[in-house]
Amino acid sequence: MRTSLLAIAMLAATLAACNGQNQNTSDAPTATMAAKPDPAAEATFAELSKRWLDGWLRLNPVSATQQGDHRFDSELDDLGVGARKSYVEFSKAMLAELDAIDAAKLSRENQIDAAILRNQIMSDIWGMDTLQAWAWDPQLYSGLAGGAIYNLMAREFAPMPDRLKSATARMEKLPRLFAQMRENLDPARVPKIHAETVAKQNSGVISLIDQFIAPNAGQLQGEDRTRLDAAIAGLRKAVEEHQQWLDKTLVPNAKGDFRIGAKLYDEKLKFALMSSLSRADIKQRAEAELSRVRGEMYKVAQQVLKDRPGAPELPEQADEAQQQKAIEAALELAYAEKPKRSDVVDTAKQTLAQASEFVRAKDLVTMPDDPVEIILMPEFQRGVAVAYCDAPGPLDKGLKTYYAISPIPEDWSDEQTDSFLREYNTRMIHLLSIHEAMPGHYLEGAHSARHPSVLRGVLRSGMFAEGWAVYTESVMMDAGYLDNDPLFRLMRYKFYLRAIANAILDQGVHVDGWTREQAMELMVRRTFQQEREAAGKWNRVNLTSAQLPTYFVGVQEHFDLRSAMEKKLGKDFKLKPYHDQVLSYGAPPVRLVRAMMLDEPIR
Numbered sequence: 299m300r301t302s303l304l305a306i307a308m309l310a311a312t313l314a315a316c317n318g319q320n321q322n323t324s325d326a327p328t329a330t331m332a333a334k335p336d337p338a339a340e341a342t343f344a345e346l347s348k349r350w351l352d353g354w355l356r357l358n359p360v361s362a363t364q365q366g367d368h369r370f371d372s373e374l375d376d377l378g379v380g381a382r383k384s385y386v387e388f389s390k391a392m393l394a395e396l397d398a399i400d401a402a403k404l405s406r407e408n409q410i411d412a413a414i415l416r417n418q419i420m421s422d423i424w425g426m427d428t429l430q431a432w433a434w435d436p437q438l439y440s441g442l443a444g445g446a447i448y449n450l451m452a453r454e455f456a457p458m459p460d461r462l463k464s465a466t467a468r469m470e471k472l473p474r475l476f477a478q479m480r481e482n483l484d485p486a487r488v489p490k491i492h493a494e495t496v497a498k499q500n501s502g503v504i505s506l507i508d509q510f511i512a513p514n515a516g517q518l519q520g521e522d523r524t525r526l527d528a529a530i531a532g533l534r535k536a537v538e539e540h541q542q543w544l545d546k547t548l549v550p551n552a553k554g555d556f557r558i559g560a561k562l563y564d565e566k567l568k569f570a571l572m573s574s575l576s577r578a579d580i581k582q583r584a585e586a587e588l589s590r591v592r593g594e595m596y597k598v599a600q601q602v603l604k605d606r607p608g609a610p611e612l613p614e615q616a617d618e619a620q621q622q623k624a625i626e627a628a629l630e631l632a633y634a635e636k637p638k639r640s641d642v643v644d645t646a647k648q649t650l651a652q653a654s655e656f657v658r659a660k661d662l663v664t665m666p667d668d669p670v671e672i673i674l675m676p677e678f679q680r681g682v683a684v685a686y687c688d689a690p691g692p693l694d695k696g697l698k699t700y701y702a703i704s705p706i707p708e709d710w711s712d713e714q715t716d717s718f719l720r721e722y723n724t725r726m727i728h729l730l731s732i733h734e735a736m737p738g739h740y741l742e743g744a745h746s747a748r749h750p751s752v753l754r755g756v757l758r759s760g761m762f763a764e765g766w767a768v769y770t771e772s773v774m775m776d777a778g779y780l781d782n783d784p785l786f787r788l789m790r791y792k793f794y795l796r797a798i799a800n801a802i803l804d805q806g807v808h809v810d811g812w813t814r815e816q817a818m819e820l821m822v823r824r825t826f827q828q829e830r831e832a833a834g835k836w837n838r839v840n841l842t843s844a845q846l847p848t849y850f851v852g853v854q855e856h857f858d859l860r861s862a863m864e865k866k867l868g869k870d871f872k873l874k875p876y877h878d879q880v881l882s883y884g885a886p887p888v889r890l891v892r893a894m895m896l897d898e899p900i901r
Contacts, residue, residue, distance in 0.1 A: 359373035466525055581805060625826065654735075754886060807840075
C-alpha cells in the first residue's frame with residue numbers, strides 16, 4: 299500500500315506550491331498580480347490549509363481514498379452522535395482561524411483557495427446542523443458503503459494484497475455503518491423514493507465483493523486470508539439483515555417529503571454554485587435560453603425537412619404548434635439511427651475514439667495522455683444518472699478515468715427500451731462521449747489534476763466541471779464535428795435543452811412544488827425528451843437537489859467568460875490557448891477563473 303509518508307510529502311509540497319503563481323503554460327495573456335502577497339499571511343494560510351485538509355480527510359476516509367490519500371484506507375466514516383459533534387467542532391474551529399486571516403494579503407491563487415475553503419467549511423457545518431441528511435437521506439449511507447469497497451478495488455494504486463487487507467478492515471466495519479443508518483434515520487423524514495432506491499441498491503455491496511474481492515482472495519494467505527473470509531461472510535450476513543430492515547421497516551414507514559423547500563434550497567444552491575446568479579436570475583435566464591434554442595432547432599428542422607414527402611408546414615414565422623410539430627418530425631430522423639440494446643457500450647467506445655481524433659485534428663485544446671476506460675456502472679451507483687465520469691483523485695497520478703454507463707434494466711419492456719434508445723440514439727451517444735469524456739469531463743479532470751493545489755483538487759467545483767462539459771458540446775458542434783451534420787446539430791440543441799430544463803426543473807420541484815405532470819410537460823413537450831429519459835430525470839430530481847442547475851449555470855458562466863475574453867483580445871483570441879488557460883486554474887468556480895483571466899477582484 300502507498301505509505302502515509304508519501305501522501306503527506308505530496309500534500310505538503312503541493313500546498314506549499316500554492317504560495318507561488320499559477321503554473322500557466324498557455325500562450326494567452328495572463329492576469330497581473332494585484333498586490334504583493336504578505337509572506338506571513340501566506341505561511342499562515344498554507345499551514346491552516348494543510349491542517350484542515352489533513353483533518354477533513356481523516357474525518358472522511360472513504361473520500362480520502364477516492365482523492366488518492368491512502369493513509370486511511372482501513373477506516374470507515376463514522377456517523378455516530380459523537381463523531382458528528384466532533385466534525386462540527388473541527389469545522390467551526392477551522393472557520394474561525396480562516397476568518398482571522400486577511401485574504402487581501404494573500405496571493406491571488408491563495409485568495410481563490412481561501413474562498414473555496416471557506417465555502418466548503420460553511421457548507422459542512424450547514425449540512426450537518428441544518429440540512430441533516432444523516433437523519434433523512436439513506437443514500438448517504440449506501441454511497442459510503444459502496445464507495446468504501448469500490449474506491450479501494452477499482453484502481454490499481456497499490457498491490458492487490460494490500461488493497462485486500464484494507465478492504466477486509468472496511469468490511470469488518472460496514473455492519474457498524476448499517477447500524478448507525480438504522481439508528482440515525484427517522485422514517486417519518488425519509489422520502490419514499492429515497493428508501494425504495496436504497497433498498498434496490500443495497501445488494502450492490504455484495505456485487506462489489508463478488509466482482510472485485512472474491513476472485514482475488516487467493517492472493518492472501520494464512521491469517522490474512524482467514525480474516526478476509528470471515529469479513530466477507532460477516533458482511534453478507536449484515537447486508538441480508540439490513541435488506542430485511544430496508545424492506546420491512548424503512549420502505550413501509552418512509553413518509554418524508556423529497557422537496558426540501560425554498561429556504562433550504564436557496565442555502566444549498568449558494569454552496570453548490572458559488573455563483574453570482576440567484577435562483578430568480580437562473581430561472582429568468584433559463585426560460586429565455588429555452589425559447590432561443592427552440593428557435594435554433596426550428597431552423598435546423600426547416601433545413602432537414604425541406605422538400606421531404608409528408609413534412610409538416612415550415613413557415614418562416616411559425617407559431618408554437620407549428621414549431622413543435624416540425625422539430626418533432628426532424629428529431630424522428632435522428633431517432634431512426636440508434637444502437638441495438640446490446641451495443642450501447644460498444645457505440646460509446648467508437649464515439650469516444652472519434653471525438654478524440656477530432657479534437658486532436660482540430661487542435662482545440664491540449665490533449666492529455668491519462669488513461670480512460672468505458673465501464674458498466676457499478677450496481678450500487680445505478681438509478682440516478684445514465685452516465686458519469688469517475689476521475690482518479692488529485693493525489694493518485696497516472697490512474698484510469700472511468701466513463702461509466704448504466705446498462706438498460708433487464709426488466710424493461712421492449713417499449714421502454716425503445717424509448718431509451720430513441721433518446722440515446724447514435725448521435726446522442728456521440729454527445730454523451732463528448733460531455734463525459736472528450737473534450738468534456740475526462741479531459742477537464744486530467745488538466746485540473748495538474749494544478750499544484752491539492753486543496754483545489756479536492757474541492758473541485760462541480761459547477762465548473764459540468765459547465766465545461768456542456769460548453770464543449772457547443773465547441774465540437776461549431777468546429778464541424780461529424781462533417782457539420784445538421785442532425786448532429788439538432789441533437790446537440792436537444793442535449794443542451796436538457797441542461798436548461800434541469801435548472802428550471804430543480805427549483806420548480808423543490809421550491810414551487812411541481813407535480814410529476816408539470817415536470818413531464820417541461821421535459822417531454824418543451825424540451826423533447828423521451829419518456830424514459832424524463833421519467834429517470836423525475837426520479838433524479840426527487841433524489842437530489844441543487845445539483846441539476848450546475849450544468850446550466852456553469853455553461854452560462856463559461857459562455858460569458860469566453861465572450862469577455864474574445865472582446866478583450868479581439869483578433870488575438872485563439873481557441874486552444876484560451877481553453878488551456880481556462881483549464882490551468884484547477885477547476886474552481888468559473889467566476890474565480892474569470893477574475894484571474896480578466897484581472898478582476900477575487901471575492
